[in-house]
Amino acid sequence: MLAGRTALVTGxxxxxxxxxxxxxxxxxxxxxxxxxxxxxxxESLRAGLAAETxxxxxxxxxxxxxxxxxxxxxxxxxxxxxxxxILVNNAGMQHVAAVDAFPDDKWDALIALNLSSVFHTTxxxxxxxxxxxxxxxxNIASAHGVVASPFKAPYTASxxxxxxxxxxxxxxxxxxxxxxxALCPGYVRTxxxxxxxxxxxxxxxxxxxxxxxxxxxxxQPTKQFVEADEVAAFTVFLCSDAAKSVTGSVQLIDGxxxxx
Numbered sequence: 001m002l003a004g005r006t007a008l009v010t011g012x013x014x015x016x017x018x019x020x021x022x023x024x025x026x027x028x029x030x031x032x033x034x035x036x037x038x039x040x041x042x043e044s045l046r047a048g049l050a051a052e053t054x055x056x057x058x059x060x061x062x063x064x065x066x067x068x069x070x071x072x073x074x075x076x077x078x079x080x081x082x083x084x085x086i087l088v089n090n091a092g093m094q095h096v097a098a099v100d101a102f103p104d105d106k107w108d109a110l111i112a113l114n115l116s117s118v119f120h121t122t123x124x125x126x127x128x129x130x131x132x133x134x135x136x137x138x139n140i141a142s143a144h145g146v147v148a149s150p151f152k153a154p155y156t157a158s159x160x161x162x163x164x165x166x167x168x169x170x171x172x173x174x175x176x177x178x179x180x181x182a183l184c185p186g187y188v189r190t191x192x193x194x195x196x197x198x199x200x201x202x203x204x205x206x207x208x209x210x211x212x213x214x215x216x217x218x219x220q221p222t223k224q225f226v227e228a229d230e231v232a233a234f235t236v237f238l239c240s241d242a243a244k245s246v247t248g249s250v251q252l253i254d255g256x257x258x259x260x
Contacts, residue, residue: 001240003028006081008074010034010064010121011091013045015190016140016228020088023232024239025055029086032077033059056081064091065112070120078128085132086239087125089118089162090140094192096151096199107154114158115165122169126178135178136239139166140231143186143254149219151203159184163250170248179247181238186254187216189225222255 007024011017013035025031033046042059050057058080062073077084092114095106118139129135144152145159166182173180187193193216201211217223234253237243252258 001027001236002086005085005239006030006032006077006083007086007088007239008032008034008077008084008121008125009088009090010062010073010117012088013037013042015192016185016188016231017088017090018045019228019232020090020140020235021057022049022053023229023236024086024088025049025053025057027236027239028055029239030056030081031058032073032080033057034062034064034073034091035059036061036063064117064121065109067116067120070117071124074121074124083132084125084128085134086136086138087121088138088140088235089121091117092140092158092192094152094155094196094199096196096203098151099153102154110154111158114155115161118162118165122165122180126169126173129178130173130176133177135173135176137166137169137178137180138235138238139163139180139182140235141166141182141184141250143184143252143257145182145184146250146252146258147219151200166250167248174247177244179238179244181246181249181251183231183234183238183251184254185226185231186220186252186257187225188228188231190228193225219260220255220257221259224255226253226255 007029009021012021046059062069141162142159145163148156163182170180
């Protein structure tokens with residue numbers, strides 16, 4: 001399906017990002033992994049994924065909170081594989097606190113990673129896509145890109161902004177064979193969610209099992225976590241030729257959360 005294409009997936013050494021990278025590799029794409037793991041762990045992960053999928057797999061460490069590093073990640077992918085056809089902006093962070101108690105440095109870090117890095121990687125990737133007349137950009141936003149939750153104002157703001165950014169980019173490149181979409185999962189059981197469970201337990205003074213059922217999944221009618229592989233499969237579809245007319249869209253995979 002994606003043979004001959006090169007994909008970069010940010011934040012792809014665990015959770016949603018790793019599932020997306022694996023699915024793209026299985027679909028035939030060359031994949032550049034990105035994360036902050038120690039060199040030996042990163043190499044083991046890279047080699048294992050290559051052996052499992054039979055695809056060419058690379059790994060580049062980058063601090064996406066820094067503009068120069070985000071741009072260099074794209075440049076490194078192009079240098080390694082010759083092109084960049086698919087960009088999946090997945091890297092993100094979360095911090096749970098009321099606005100009046102939210103640390104300024106956490107705000108700056110969250111916006112830099114969740115939002116600004118999406119701008120910097122997209123800006124760096126577009127010229128090559130435009131030159132070839134083909135490209136796919138999938139921004140992993142969140143159901144919080146559509147609705148809000150208390151104690152997550154900065155995260156909600158960043159994901160709403162990613163949704164708006166995705167729409168604007170889609171309009172700019174609509175006649176150039178490039179699509180840009182925001183994929184908005186509900187709660188997926190990942191290390192990021194595990195941290196939220198701990199944080200929310202402190203905020204609500206509740207045991208973690210009750211937090212999962214009564215806080216984390218309270219708004220998700222299925223009362224089940226979305227599987228990372230579901231998000232990955234949706235991403236592969238958005239990168240396929242079957243989705244060439246799907247652009248500027250907000251794709252929800254949230255267990256019915258936003259149907260309320």
